[in-house]
Amino acid sequence: MKTAIGYIRVSTDHQDLERQKMLIKKFCEERGYILIRLIEDFGISGADAERAGYLELQALTEDSCDIIVVSELARLSREDDVMKTLTTIYGLMAKFDLIMLDDLATIYKKGSKFEFLQFIGLAFKAYGASEERKKIAERMKTGKYSLIARFPLACLDSTEPLGFKKVPNPEYDEKCKGVPQSLYEVDEEEATIVRNIFTWAAEG
Secondary structure: OOOEEEEEOOOOOOOOOOHHHHHHHHHHHHHHEEEEEEEEOOOOOOOOOOHHHHHHHHHHOOOOOOOOEOOOOHHOOOOOOOOHHHHHHHHHHOOOEEOOOOOOEEEEEEOOOOOHHHHHHHHHHHHHHHHHHHHHHHHHHHHHHHHHHOOEEEOOOOOOOOOOOEOOOOOOOOOOOOOOOOOEEOOOHHHHHHHHHHHHHHHO
């Protein structure tokens, strides 16, 4: 019986890994593969080649499993450099079978070489994944600007700047889009430290 390792990733901490987990587990059950484990990258862009899970995946040896399962190419990589993405895939194919669940008709066999049409198809997918990342980033940026214009102290990520603390937004309603769940509020104790820093900097 073949063994499998799945790789899953989401780019923000507002997203959920469960859908990818479910897809990979279901696929392995249907094919009779033993899913050894899932390697995760949580809240990290697919353009970041230094993410821990991605590096762990590439460091796996042939003894680790028989097949690598990913829900789609975009989960594996959204790098601008298409050749780097293809090189990563080729490196995985040198050690394992590789399958992406959005293209079940194709299994990239261990030790095989890209067929011409496979290479072209993957290159287009890799380019599309990179371009989609840029569009998502632009939409998020535009959305954040709009939200900040309405809620200047909106908390949009897990960051908590020195001098502020997170508090629930009384206007938040999970049914209403465009309203942040949390706001920043001045933390008087920490704010004193910030004021001192600016004062000391101004005094040289």
